[in-house]
Amino acid sequence: MIPSLKGEAEYVINLLKNIIEMIPDAVMVADRDGNCIMVNQAYKNLSGLSDEDVVGKPADIDIAERDSVLIKSIREGREFVNLLRRVGPDKREVLCSAKPIYIQGELVGSVGVMHDISEIKRLSRELEHKNRILRSLESKYTLDDILGNSEKILKAKEEAKACAGVSATVLLVGESGTGKELFAHAIHNMSPRAGGPFVRVNCAAINKELVESELFGYEGGAFTGSLRHGKKGYFEQADGGTLFLDEISEFSLQAQAKLLRVLQEQEVLRIGSTVPQKVDVRVIAATNRDLEEEVRRGNFRQDLYYRLNVIKITIPPLRxxxxxxxxxxxxxxxxxxxxxxxxxxxxxxxxxxxxxxxxxxxxxxxxxxxxxxxxxxxxxxxxxxxxxxxxxxxDNHGFLRQLSDGDIVVSVKGKTWDQVKREFEAKVLKFFLNKKKSKTAIAKDLGITRRALYKKMKLLED
CATH class of the missing domain: 1.10.8.60 (Helicase, Ruva Protein; domain 3)
Structure with a gap:
């Protein structure tokens, strides 16, 4: 049975205090004049203010920015919901809601609830950071993103498809800009490891002094400047998935030796640790250099080359x-x-x-x-x-620029022999004229007379 509350003001106040203390969000109650008469513990925790700081004082005493929602609700006699405010000395971000209190039709005050969103924002930023990490550990491209119907690109795509189902190491060979990374993504996406991480490492971009810690990780406090909780290396990040080592030829011989051990043992030893950790990682390496030639020159370990060159896919240049x-x-x-x-x-x-x-x-x-x-x-x-x-x-004359010093390209498709010959002679002449030599010197280089040279120069004017 609910007891009668009429005339029992002290009882009502204590009951109200106990009720608002049970509310997890911050609560403030103000009288009709806009002065604070009650706050709960959640409010004090949120604002950093005590009863003495706020009770009996204007309800905007806690507001660090803008106006008080409680006073606003009293002044306008209506409810406000989820208005952004900053409260307390630390300027905590909160969403404020306030509703006027009426007794027998008379406005007697207002009650406000503040919901702390600074923690939500922090968690949101943390989640976004982790999502960015996850996105960096995901492969983006499939075989459909590798465009082309030429015989050589179709052959490379078929080889990629054939090797996707096994976990053997793959070596992608091709000039810069041919799409080696696209092939690495596609192989991973077609493999049983597609649900696992895809970690891309630009070997040329890793500081030589940090290669070991970047690849294999370290324990907390392993060296000056290390993170307190340690750090996973690329191999651990790629566990269960694929590690793409781009520009593998840029690794130093010392780094190559450490990489070879991991490929052989399938385990990593963090810096500062004595206990090796097993990893399940498929390695796809890429290079724009002739690794066999690098081996002959002593720049690349022969045993590592054989370990990487289990499946080799050559990606054709655009030409x-x-x-x-x-x-x-x-x-x-x-x-x-x-x-x-x-x-x-x-x-x-x-x-x-x-x-x-x-x-x-x-x-x-x-x-x-x-x-x-x-x-x-x-x-x-x-x-x-x-x-x-x-x-x-x-160029300004409509001629195709030379690829390099002395290299000239002439398109023969749909042209007669005379047209091809005329275009070729014009480009040769343009090449020599660009050397800024005298006409006598150019004629001598071409093995023709000055008169013949001037006659041919009319080609540029036609």
Whole structure:
């Protein structure tokens, strides 16, 4: 039976105090004048203020920024929900709600509840940090992301598919920019380890003094500057998944020896520890160098080379699969249309001929750079990539720039012998004229007379 509370003010106050003490959120009660008359322990914990600091004082005594929601509810006679405020000396972020109290239709005060969100924000930041780590340990690409229908790229993709189901070490060989990392991602995603982590390591970027701690980790306090709780190395992070060692040739001989031991024993020994830990890691290594030649020169351990070269996949350079350029261009245009908010819908036949004539020393990465730069510099109204949008490849006379000193490329597709010969002579002449020599010296280099040289120079004017 609920007892009658009429006339028992002290009893009511004690009952109210006990009720609000049971509420986990911070609570403050104010009278009709906006002065605090009661707070619970959760409030004191949140604000860092005591009863003496707030009771009997204006309800905005705790507000570090903006106005008091309790006073606002008294002044306007209505409820407010989840208004952001900062309270106490530490300016804790809270969500404040307040509701006016009416007795027999008369406003007698207000009650406010404050919910601490600073801890939620901290946990949110921590969760986002961990999500970023997880994203860095996930593979992003599949075999479908490796574009091309040329014989050589299809062969490489078939080899990747064939080796995905086994845990043998894979060595990816190819020039810079050919897409070795895409192949590593794809192999992992097709493997039974697809649900595990994918850890990418740029071997060239690791400080030589930190190679061991980065790869194998360390115990807390193992050396000056180490984390108190220690740190997992890349092998432990990749446990149950794949470790991609990019630019493996950049490892020092000392680092190569330590890597070889882990590959042989499938266990790591943290710095500062005496107990080795078993790891289940598949290694995919990549290089743009001839490792056999590096072994002959003494720059790479022969035993490590044999350990890595269990399955070797050679990724062809773009110059050996030029028939894939149109497909790659369409994909790149689509990608950067979305990224830059552009509406490019095609590439002209002449511009495509220029791209097909170039030898692409930077491979697909260079092609993407050229196309994206062209799109950035195009007028917003232009919808087609044309030769004039490719200044890095075409000179002021419309000729394809030479690949390197003395290398000249001429496209023969759809041209007669006379057209090919004329284009070749014009490019040779342009190459020698760029050397800034006298006409006599150029004629001598070409083995022709000055008169013949001037006659050929008319090619540039036609």
């Amino acid at each position: 050996e699969r030029k028939e894939d350029i149109p497909l790659l261009c369409n994909s790149i245009i689509k990608k950067y249309n979305q990224k830059y908010g552009r509406g490019i819908n095609s590439i002209s036949k002449k511009a495509l001929e220029i791209l097909m004539s170039y030898d692409w020393p930077g491979n697909v990465r260079e092609l993407e750079n050229i196309i994206s730069r062209a799109m950035i510099n195009m007028d917003i109204s232009e919808k087609e990539i044309k030769p004039e949008h490719l200044p890095d490849l075409v």
